[in-house]
Amino acid sequence: MAYYQRKIDGLYQDIFGFIGWQVLPAFIAHGVQQKTDDERQLLLQSYKAHLVKNVIA
Numbered sequence: 017m018a019y020y021q022r023k024i025d026g027l028y029q030d031i032f033g034f035i036g037w038q039v040l041p042a043f044i045a046h047g048v049q050q051k052t053d054d055e056r057q058l059l060l061q062s063y064k065a066h067l068v069k070n071v072i073a
Contacts (some may be wrong), residue, residue, distance in 0.1 A: 020044055040070050 024040040032039055043066045045059050 041066070
């Protein structure tokens, strides 16, 4: 995940830094099309926790 975060930071650091915004940490979910409905539900719960941790907190 650190790899993807570095890519995002590198692409947007100048633009968002200029206007005072911060980039959220990346949330990566590979192969969601091959997951069961229960596995997708768990991913959605993880994504919700990720957003709560990084946006609300």
